[in-house]
Every structure is written in C-alpha cells, then in structure tokens.
Amino acid sequence: MTGAEYIAEFLHQRGVQNVFLITGGACAFIVDAIHRHKDLKYTCFQHEQACAMAADSIYRIDKNVGVTVATSGPGATNLITGIACSYFDSIPSFHITGQVNQTEAANFLGAQVRQAGFQETNIVDMVKPITKYAVQIKNGNELKKELIKAWNLAISDRKGPVLLDIPMNVQKEEVGDIIEYYPPEEENSVINIDQINAFFKDGKRPLVLFGAGVGLAGVAKNVEKWLIESKIPFVTSWNGCTYFNHNIDNFYGKLGVYGDRSANFLIQNCDRLLVLGSRLDNRQRSGSIKNFAISGKVMVIDVDIEELKKYKKEEYETINANLKHIPFEKISPVNIENEWKDFADDLKKQYFGKDLSLFSVANNTLSPYKVVQKINKLIKDDAIVVADDGANLCWVFKAFHVTNHILYTAGGNSPMGYSFPASIGAALHAPERQIIAFTGDGSMQMNIQELQTMRYHNLNIKLFILNNDGYGIIKQFQDLYFESRYAATGYGYSCPDFKKIVEAYDIKYFNINSLEDVTKEIFDYQGPAVINVNLHQNTLIEPKLELGKPIHDQYPYISGDEFEKNSKYCKNTRLKD
Known part of the structure; x- marks a missing residue:
C-alpha cells in the first residue's frame, strides 16, 4: 500500500465510516485513497472549520472518533477553531493534514525562510498547545507507528484531539501491509474509597457536582445509579447535563454564572461538595472564587493532575483518578439531614424548570x-x-x-x-x-x-x-x-x-x-x-451573575428576605457593592 492507502485502511480498521474533508493539492492522494476504499465514505464541507466542528460532534453522540482531512496552509489553519473545541472539552478527534513534499520544505533548504513550498505552513507547532499530540511524519515506517500512537493518545485518560501532518512524498511512498494495532493499555487499579467516606463522614448537608468527566469516563450510568440509591442531592455542569435523566428526584439543576438559582444556592449552603470530573472554571465558580462553596468542604476528583494543581491543599481535598476506577457502589451510606432535603426541595420548587424571562x-x-x-x-x-x-x-x-x-x-x-x-x-x-x-x-x-x-x-x-x-x-x-x-x-x-x-x-x-x-x-x-x-432586541439572559458577586446572588436580584431564606446555612450574607 501507499501511505495514503495505508491511512484509509487504518481508519477503516478503527471503525471510522465517514471522513469530513475539503480537498486540496497537498491532501489529494489521501482523499483519493479514501474515495477508492470500499468501506469508507467522505463528506465534503464548505469550510474546514465546519469539518473540525462536525468531527468534534461525533464522539459526543456515541463515543466514535471524528476524523478530518485538510490540505496544507489555509486548509490546515482553518481547522484550528474546531480543534480547540475538542481540546477544551476533552473530546477525542483525529485530524490529518497534507503537507508539501519534504524536498520542497523550508527546513530542507537549510535556511530560515518563511516559506519554501506552495502553501507550506508549520501547522504542527501552531496546534501543539491545543492538541494532545501533533507531529509531522517523515517516512512510511514512521507513519505506521505514529497513526497508532496518535489514535491511542486521543482516546486515553483525559481525551483530546490529535493531528498528523503528512508530506505528499510520504502519501505516495510504498509502505507495505497494515501492521497489527495495539489499543492503549487499560489500568486495572481501583481507588480506595476510604478518603471519600471520610470526607462525607461528619457532614449533614452533602452535595455532588456531576461533571462532564463522568460521561467521558463511561461511568454515567454507575454514578446515576449511586446517586439515586444514596439520595444525595446533586447538581451538574452544563457539559455534564447530557449524561443523565433530569427527572431524577434528587437532581436540583445546573450551576454557574448563568445557572439555576436552585443549584447555586445549594452549592453555597452545602457542608460537603464532591466534584466529579469538573474543572470548576470561572463560569462555574464565578470570578469570586473565594466565595464559592462558602459553607463547606470541597473534594475534587479528576483524571488530570494538572487540573488539581490549581487548588491549594488547605482549600480543597483532591483525588487524581479516572472515575471508572472508583467503586461508587462501595461508598458508605451518606448522612443526609432531613432539613437539608426539605431545603433543597423548596429551592427546586421555587426556581427549577420555570420560565425565567x-x-x-x-x-x-x-x-x-x-x-x-x-x-x-x-x-x-x-x-x-x-x-x-x-x-x-x-x-x-x-x-x-x-x-x-x-x-x-x-x-x-x-x-x-x-x-x-x-x-x-x-x-x-x-x-x-x-x-x-x-x-x-x-x-x-x-x-x-x-x-x-x-x-x-x-x-x-x-x-x-x-x-x-x-x-x-x-x-x-x-x-x-x-x-x-x-x-x-x-x-x-x-x-x-x-x-x-x-x-x-x-x-x-x-x-x-x-x-x-x-x-x-x-x-x-x-x-x-x-x-x-x-425575539426582542434586548431580550435578557435571566438570571445572570454580575462581576464580583458570589454565584447565589444573580440578577435580577431577589428580595432581601428571599435571599436570606435561601441562604439559611451560608457563612456570609449578601455582599455589598
């Protein structure tokens, strides 16, 4: 097989059915190989940005990896916004760009010229900050190894996009038969749940934040079952809210700057907040981070150790783990004060599922x-x-x-x-x-x-x-x-x-x-x-947090009496301007 034919067969063996692309001179051999492959389809878009956004969409539906092909130069750079979508949301996607022949490339000339080959662009260094892995392929043997490496990195641990930049001469090179694919090795470790039990032990007002990491780890059904059986009140991030049925009795809404008042008040009133797979950005905690979860302790579980480094040890407890290794069914029964359940139900009745405008x-x-x-x-x-x-x-x-x-x-x-x-x-x-x-x-x-x-x-x-x-x-x-x-x-x-x-x-x-x-x-x-x-030109987002406010004090502002009633367990009251 040529390098281009090898790519097509590799994608087929990984279960890819449809490649999103726009053709161009530097990727034409790859497009032709996909076209000739009896088990692959391709869809032509009108802009490479749309290709990358469509590819990002695939994994969110059923955990298949979306794939794009683009040409060099503007074709490759047009992918960047869509690649960033996948990177920041931990979505695996696979991007292949064509590149000029190596003998036409700037580095072949041994001089620091801006460009040698037509539409030559160093896309690899451009996308490295927003991919898990990006590399230019030098020969056919490298192509075989790098396809496997990049694919495995995309679907492992904290997932994300990858990009392979493939010169035209490698696309045409005879590379031999397909080599055996080795999927990423799965860790079999199970996390000791003693730390989680100890965290909940002396609390009376527990709350769980269901983050997107729960779904990305493939344990949404397990966590949903645990939450239903334990009856612990829980809220969700926006990216997390697709992974469970919102009719669950102990679900109380979506937190954040533009979130539900019910969820935000519960965050502020709980004495134990367990965060599962959410990075707690400033659209969730607000810019006033010191005024988040002000009445209790916080524990964050995340697969990415770098996310946990954001928190000082005296602020939040942390566990660096893939959520699929946590035996939720073995967590000890959690104490839930009756008054806490009644308080949460009252907030839900007031604010959840209402017309907000x-x-x-x-x-x-x-x-x-x-x-x-x-x-x-x-x-x-x-x-x-x-x-x-x-x-x-x-x-x-x-x-x-x-x-x-x-x-x-x-x-x-x-x-x-x-x-x-x-x-x-x-x-x-x-x-x-x-x-x-x-x-x-x-x-x-x-x-x-x-x-x-x-x-x-x-x-x-x-x-x-x-x-x-x-x-x-x-x-x-x-x-x-x-x-x-x-x-x-x-x-x-x-x-x-x-x-x-x-x-x-x-x-x-x-x-x-x-x-x-x-x-x-x-x-x-x-x-x-x-x-x-x-819609009216000035239709508002309601409720909405204004700068400097804690997340339970959103605009339009509720009355002082209503605010105090909903801040029953908070350590502080409404902040003054």
Missing part, C-alpha cells in the same frame, strides 16, 4: 425560554440537540430538560457558529435520530455556507435561529458597564434576510413570531429546515 413578561414579548421548553415537548425523547454560544446557548441550556436526549455544545471554546456544522456531523453519523440545532443570528453567519452541505445531503436537521438582531450576551454586558453603548453589537452590526438566503439554497423556511407558531408541523416536515424565531 421577567423581561418578556414586562415587555409582552416572546420568551426564548418558553420557545425552548415548547420545542423540548414537541421533539422526540431521544433527539440530538446542539446549542451554539452566547445568549442562545444560555437560553437553551437553562430551559432544556434532558430525558433520553443528547444535549451538547462546545462548552470551553464556545465559538460562534459551532452548532450548525456540529448538527451536520450528528445528522451524517446518526441519520436515524432527530437532529435539532439552536443558533443565534450572529452565530448563523459564521458558518452559513454549510447550508449547501445540509441541502446537498438532504439532512433532516431543524435549525432554529434565536434571532435578537444583535449580540445579546454582549449587549447585556454593555448595559451594565458601558451605559448601553452598543458598539459592534447594535451599532455597526448587521443581519441579512435569512428567508431569502435559506430559500436560495432551496431549504424550507419557517418564521416564528409567537409561541403558537411553534407547531408539530415543523418537526413533521422531512428534510432540512431553518426556523427563524423573532
């Missing part, structure tokens, strides 16, 4: 929360739902209730334009599933070219544009800190007539002006459809 009530406008909740009720129980960034992301994640659905976004990188190509990846990978995507009017314009991909493959995606005619999340920030000067969000920002654009691609278009317009007809329609939801 006081702005929409006050202005008699369409509430994005109600729109999302209605869509939630009309779609199939096992639908795949993808959200984008900014205000639309907050509205979706705050309002959507997961049962058997898959709900995700690129949480760490959170680029504009993620959800549309990610939903295309989902539709190509799981055509039997109902695919719902949410985006904003600004985000839609980042990857609007993929309407052609959706139309060409006749993908049954329902793409909702939550259209507030501007960058709503930044507008809200400008209201608070810039006296409502909407620089580059209102002034200077422009939005096209999506109806004209969508219909030019021969795609079905729906326009939503009221809740009554969200009907079953939209979802009964078989084929691609774009649904434009018209």
Whole structure:
C-alpha cells in the first residue's frame, strides 16, 4: 500500500465510516485513497472549520472518533477553531493534514525562510498547545507507528484531539501491509474509597457536582445509579447535563454564572461538595472564587493532575483518578439531614424548570425560554440537540430538560457558529435520530455556507435561529458597564434576510413570531429546515451573575428576605457593592 492507502485502511480498521474533508493539492492522494476504499465514505464541507466542528460532534453522540482531512496552509489553519473545541472539552478527534513534499520544505533548504513550498505552513507547532499530540511524519515506517500512537493518545485518560501532518512524498511512498494495532493499555487499579467516606463522614448537608468527566469516563450510568440509591442531592455542569435523566428526584439543576438559582444556592449552603470530573472554571465558580462553596468542604476528583494543581491543599481535598476506577457502589451510606432535603426541595420548587424571562413578561414579548421548553415537548425523547454560544446557548441550556436526549455544545471554546456544522456531523453519523440545532443570528453567519452541505445531503436537521438582531450576551454586558453603548453589537452590526438566503439554497423556511407558531408541523416536515424565531432586541439572559458577586446572588436580584431564606446555612450574607 501507499501511505495514503495505508491511512484509509487504518481508519477503516478503527471503525471510522465517514471522513469530513475539503480537498486540496497537498491532501489529494489521501482523499483519493479514501474515495477508492470500499468501506469508507467522505463528506465534503464548505469550510474546514465546519469539518473540525462536525468531527468534534461525533464522539459526543456515541463515543466514535471524528476524523478530518485538510490540505496544507489555509486548509490546515482553518481547522484550528474546531480543534480547540475538542481540546477544551476533552473530546477525542483525529485530524490529518497534507503537507508539501519534504524536498520542497523550508527546513530542507537549510535556511530560515518563511516559506519554501506552495502553501507550506508549520501547522504542527501552531496546534501543539491545543492538541494532545501533533507531529509531522517523515517516512512510511514512521507513519505506521505514529497513526497508532496518535489514535491511542486521543482516546486515553483525559481525551483530546490529535493531528498528523503528512508530506505528499510520504502519501505516495510504498509502505507495505497494515501492521497489527495495539489499543492503549487499560489500568486495572481501583481507588480506595476510604478518603471519600471520610470526607462525607461528619457532614449533614452533602452535595455532588456531576461533571462532564463522568460521561467521558463511561461511568454515567454507575454514578446515576449511586446517586439515586444514596439520595444525595446533586447538581451538574452544563457539559455534564447530557449524561443523565433530569427527572431524577434528587437532581436540583445546573450551576454557574448563568445557572439555576436552585443549584447555586445549594452549592453555597452545602457542608460537603464532591466534584466529579469538573474543572470548576470561572463560569462555574464565578470570578469570586473565594466565595464559592462558602459553607463547606470541597473534594475534587479528576483524571488530570494538572487540573488539581490549581487548588491549594488547605482549600480543597483532591483525588487524581479516572472515575471508572472508583467503586461508587462501595461508598458508605451518606448522612443526609432531613432539613437539608426539605431545603433543597423548596429551592427546586421555587426556581427549577420555570420560565425565567421577567423581561418578556414586562415587555409582552416572546420568551426564548418558553420557545425552548415548547420545542423540548414537541421533539422526540431521544433527539440530538446542539446549542451554539452566547445568549442562545444560555437560553437553551437553562430551559432544556434532558430525558433520553443528547444535549451538547462546545462548552470551553464556545465559538460562534459551532452548532450548525456540529448538527451536520450528528445528522451524517446518526441519520436515524432527530437532529435539532439552536443558533443565534450572529452565530448563523459564521458558518452559513454549510447550508449547501445540509441541502446537498438532504439532512433532516431543524435549525432554529434565536434571532435578537444583535449580540445579546454582549449587549447585556454593555448595559451594565458601558451605559448601553452598543458598539459592534447594535451599532455597526448587521443581519441579512435569512428567508431569502435559506430559500436560495432551496431549504424550507419557517418564521416564528409567537409561541403558537411553534407547531408539530415543523418537526413533521422531512428534510432540512431553518426556523427563524423573532425575539426582542434586548431580550435578557435571566438570571445572570454580575462581576464580583458570589454565584447565589444573580440578577435580577431577589428580595432581601428571599435571599436570606435561601441562604439559611451560608457563612456570609449578601455582599455589598
């Protein structure tokens, strides 16, 4: 086999079915080999960024690894935003870039020139900070070894993206038959749970934070079973919320700056917080980290020792472990004070699953929360739902209730334009599933070219544009800190007539002006459809934390009496400006 044929066969043997790509001179041999392979398919996108975002989507659905192929130079650099999505969310993805012949490369000349070969770019050094592994291949023997090494690194421990940069001469080189694949070695160690038992021993108000690491470790069902049987109250991060059924009685919401008041108040009132596979970034703890979990002790379990180094020993207890090695069923029964359970239930009754938009009530406008909740009720129980960034992301994640659905976004990188190509990846990978995507009017314009991909493959995606005619999340920030000067969000920002654009691609278009317009007809329609939801330009994200505040004191501010009642166990009261 040639190097290119070897790559195609290697991908096939790893279970890859569809490669997302855009062709180019430097990767043409690889594309041709994939084209000729009887068991591989490929899908042409319109932009490499969309390829990488679609590839990122695959593992989030069923733990298959998404693969891209791109050419050198601009093709390779266009992958970077999507690669970053996978890196920050610990999603394995496999990226292959073509490169100029080694005899045409700058380092072959022995001089420090900027570029020698046409479109030659040092993509390896560019992506090293956002990949688990990136390397340029020098010959056929290296290709065989590096394919296995890179694949194993992508799917091991704290997972992530990898990139192999393959010169054209290596693609053409005869490399021989496929060598035996050795999967990564699995550790058999089991963590001693004495430290966890000791942590809970003297507590009365326990709480668990269910992070995305639980799902990525493949132990979501085990942890869910343990939580149900132990009856310990638990909350979740946004990336963690796809891995369990939200109907569980002792689930109390999603924490964070834009999170549920119920979850945030419980974080502040608990005396024991066990964090499972969550990195506790400042969108979770807020910028006021010293005012997080202010009434209790915190224990963090994470597979990545570097994440644990962030915490001082006197602040948090830590365990460096893969969650799949923890025998949750052997954890001793945890003491839960009756008053704590009643307190948590009262918070849930007050705040969880409610229409949050006081702005929409006050202005008699369409509430994005109600729109999302209605869509939630009309779609199939096992639908795949993808959200984008900014205000639309907050509205979706705050309002959507997961049962058997898959709900995700690129949480760490959170680029504009993620959800549309990610939903295309989902539709190509799981055509039997109902695919719902949410985006904003600004985000839609980042990857609007993929309407052609959706139309060409006749993908049954329902793409909702939550259209507030501007960058709503930044507008809200400008209201608070810039006296409502909407620089580059209102002034200077422009939005096209999506109806004209969508219909030019021969795609079905729906326009939503009221809740009554969200009907079953939209979802009964078989084929691609774009649904434009018209919102007031100043529709708010509610509730939302303002700078310097602890996470239980969100805007719109509740009354002093209500705040004190919900801060029953807190060591401090509402902070003064």
